[in-house]
Amino acid sequence: MFPTAIDEILERISKVDPLKYAQTRNYGDGAVTFLSPYISRGVISTKQVFDHVVTMGLPWEKIEKLVQELAWRDYWQQVWIAKGENIHTDMKSRQRPVSNLEIPDAVIKASTGIEEVDRAINHLYETGYMHNHMRMYVASICCNISYSHWREPSRWMYAHLLDGDLASNQLSWQWVAGTFSKKKYYANQENINKFFHSDQIDTFLDVSYEELMKMKTPEILSETSSLDLKTILPPTTGPTVRPGLKTLVYNYYNLDPNWHKGEGLQRVLLLEPSFFEAHPVSSLCIDFVLDLAKNIADISIFVGEFKDLQLECGDEIHFKEHPTNSHYVGTEEPREWLTGIQGYFPSFFSFWKKGIKELSVKNHAS
Numbered sequence: 019m020f021p022t023a024i025d026e027i028l029e030r031i032s033k034v035d036p037l038k039y040a041q042t043r044n045y046g047d048g049a050v051t052f053l054s055p056y057i058s059r060g061v062i063s064t065k066q067v068f069d070h071v072v073t074m075g076l077p078w079e080k081i082e083k084l085v086q087e088l089a090w091r092d093y094w095q096q097v098w099i100a101k102g103e104n105i106h107t108d109m110k111s112r113q114r115p116v117s118n119l120e121i122p123d124a125v126i127k128a129s130t131g132i133e134e135v136d137r138a139i140n141h142l143y144e145t146g147y148m149h150n151h152m153r154m155y156v157a158s159i160c161c162n163i164s165y166s167h168w169r170e171p172s173r174w175m176y177a178h179l180l181d182g183d184l185a186s187n188q189l190s191w192q193w194v195a196g197t198f199s200k201k202k203y204y205a206n207q208e209n210i211n212k213f214f215h216s217d218q219i220d221t222f223l224d225v226s227y228e229e230l231m232k233m234k235t236p237e238i239l240s241e242t243s244s245l246d247l248k249t250i251l252p253p254t255t256g257p258t259v260r261p262g263l264k265t266l267v268y269n270y271y272n273l274d275p276n277w278h279k280g281e282g283l284q285r286v287l288l289l290e291p292s293f294f295e296a297h298p299v300s301s302l303c304i305d306f307v308l309d310l311a312k313n314i315a316d317i318s319i320f321v322g323e324f325k326d327l328q329l330e331c332g333d334e335i336h337f338k339e340h341p342t343n344s345h346y347v348g349t350e351e352p353r354e355w356l357t358g359i360q361g362y363f364p365s366f367f368s369f370w371k372k373g374i375k376e377l378s379v380k381n382h383a384s
Contacts, residue, residue, distance in 0.1 A: 019052075019145045019147060020052070020055050020145075020146070020147070020180055020306065022306065022309035022310050022312070022313070023313070024061070024275050024313040027056050027061060027062065030051070030052060030053060030056075031053065031062065031066070031067055031070050032070065034051050034053070034067065034070065034071060034084070035049050036071055036074070036076060036080060036081040036083070036084040037076075037080055039051065039083065039084045040080070040082075040083035040084065043083070043087070043150075044151050044213055045151075045213050045214070045215075046134070046149055046151070046152065046213060046214040046215065047215070048149075050149070050150075051067070051084075052147075053067060054091075054181035055146070055147075055180040055181040055306065056310075057091060057181070058180075058181040058182060058183040058186075058271070059180075059181075059270070059271065059272075059273050059306075059307060059310055060271050060272040060273050060274050060338070060353075061273050061274060061275065061310055061313070062274075063274075063353070063354040063355075063356075064088040064089075064091055064092055064354075064355070064356040065354045065355060065356050066354070067088055068085060068088055068356055068377070071084060071085065078378045085356075085377055086370060088356055089356055089357075089366075089369070089370055089373060089377075090186070090366060091183075091186060092355055092356045092357070093363070093366045093369045093370075094183070094185035094186040094189050094190075095183075095185050095341075096359075096360065096361065096362060096363070096369065097185060097189060097362060098184065098185035098189075098341045099341055099362075100361065100362035101362070102341065102344075105184065105185060105188045105189060106169065106188060108192070108197040109189070109192055109197055109198045110197060110198055110199075111196065111197055112197065113161065113167055113168060113195045113196060113197050114196075115165055116165055116166070116167045117164075117165040117166070117235065118164075118165065118166050118167070118242045119166070119167050119169070119170060119244075120166060120170055120242035120243050120244050120245075121160060121166055121170045121171045121174055121242060121243060121244075121245065122159070122160060122164045122166060122171075122239045122240075122241070122242050123241040123242060123243050124238050124239055124241070125139065125156065125159065125160060125164075125171065125174075125239075126174065126243065128140045128143075129238075130159060130238060130239070131221055131222070131238055132155075132159075132207070132210065132218070132221055132223060133216060133218050134152070134210055134214040134216050134218070135152070135155055135156060135159065135210070138152045138155075138156070139156070142175075142178050142179070143178060145180075145302075146178060146179060146180035146181075146300070146302045146303060146306065147179070147180060147181075148175070148179065151213055152214070153175065153190065154190075154194055154203055154205065155205045155209075155210060156171075156175070157171065157172075157175075157190070157191050157194040157195070157203070158194055158202075158203050158204055158205050159223075159239070161191070161194055161195040161202070162194070162195070162202050162203070162204055162231075163222070163223075163230075163233060163235060163236070163239060164235050164239040164240075164242070165235060166242060167195075168191040168192060168194070168195040168197065170244065170245060171191065172187055172188055172191040173245060173247065173297075173298075174245055174247075175187060175191075176188075176297065176299070177245075177247050177298050177299050177300055177303075178299075178300050178302070178303070179303070180302070180303055180306050182299060182303065183271075184297060184341075184342075185341075202231075204227055204230050204231060205223070206223050206224065206225060206226070206227060206230050207219065207221050207223040207224035207225075208224075210223065222236040222238065222239075247298035248298055249291075249294035249295070249298045249299055249300075249304065250301050250304065251289050251291060251294060251304065251321050252289070252304065252308060252319060252321065253319075253321065254318075254319055254320055254321045254322070255318070255319045256316075256317060256318030256319050257316060257318050258318075259284070259286060259318055259320060259327065259330045259331050260284060260331065261330065261331055261332045262331075262332050262334070263283070263284040263331065263332075263334065264283050264284065264334045264336065265283070265284040265285070265286055265331045265332075265334060265335050265336065266278060266283050266284070266285045266286070266336050266337070267286055267288050267324075267327070267335055267336065267337040267346065267348075268285065268286065268287045268288065268311070268314065268317065269287065269288050269289070269290075269293075269337075269340075269342065269343070270289070270293070270294075270299075270307060270342070271340050271342055272337070272338045272340065273287070273307065273310045273311055273313070273314065274338070275313040275314050277338070278336075284318075284331065285314055285315075285316060285317040285318065286317065286318045286319075286320050286327065286331070287307075287311050287314075287317055287318065287319050287320065288320050288322075288324060288327055289304075289319065289320070289321045290322070290323050290324060291321065291322070291323070292323060293342065324345060324346055324347075328347065333347070333348065334348070335347065335348030335349065336348060336349045336350075336351055337349075337350060337351065338350075338351050338352070338353050339351065339352055339353050340353065356373070356377070357373040357376050357377060358376065359372050359373040359376070
């Protein structure tokens with residue numbers, strides 16, 4: 019479902035259809051781009067996708083929806099940069115009500131009784147992918163029907179997503195739970211049937227929105243559990259790290275094959291046990307990262323902490339800016355962004371309005 023060879027990834031960019039995307043993106047079988055895992059892992063950037071879309075010569079109104087969704091990714095990142103570890107806590111208001119700090123067993127076991135939801139959870143386990151609209155349904159069931167605090171279910175989803183990004187994951191869950199938005203997000207069975215082409219009835223979601231917002235937790239969601247997630251990291255492999263050389267440090271969020279491409283530099287993929295202990299991911303996610311790293315010639319895999327790597331290779335270390343790199347020491351290089359708009363904005367649309375003129379001008383200039 020998600021090829022890892024760079025040529026296939028670039029081909030996927032070339033097949034993006036902004037018109038069909040805008041018309042169908044909310045449907046389970048819609049023309050989504052399937053680019054999010056590559057953006058999250060830093061293989062490609064939002065700007066890279068935008069630059070391709072601009073070459074199509076389409077009017078702004080035809081590409082605006084796709085560009086807006088690219089901007090959402092940058093917005094979440096800017097919030098993460100500004101707020102740091104606070105993205106793991108209720109950001110703007112407390113989640114209310116909360117009956118537990120766990121996750122419904124029925125969600126973990128894909129046995130909610132909502133056929134499309136259960137199918138999507140099993141698909142997540144098998145492929146590392148879940149449609150964005152479905153993620154909202156699952157989050158609403160956990161937070162607003164089961165009254166689980168968003169934190170534990172968000173950890174579960176992040177652990178299994180190939181496109182797992184702490185900023186977009188945590189803050190999207192908070193948007194659904196009402197802790198980073200003015201109101202909670204709900205979806206009933208009619209909504210799911212519409213967007214996932216099903217016809218299921220007589221479920222706990224087969225009620226009006228008024229009833230949904232007053233609902234007591236259904237029996238099927240009453241059993242909850244805490245998670246026991248562990249990341250299985252690979253052994254250190256590849257060429258031996260040599261001291262005194264200029265070293266490019268890659269990680270779970272930066273696997274850009276074009277970073278200093280063609281330069282004879284030492285390249286190391288750093289996988290820190292402490293990071294993955296705090297934010298566990300599945301073996302499917304680790305295997306995906308290792309396969310993506312094959313696009314980077316002569317890269318070594320180093321499993322250990324940054325300070326351990328620094329002891330081996332010295333101080334001539336370069337890395338890309340990212341919130342997960344705040345403890346790195348060396349030369350920080352910038353990431354590529356969709357626009358030049360930086361800093362914290364209290365809402366996406368304030369961020370979007372600031373950058374929309376810049377993007378539309380670029381589109382017209384093409």
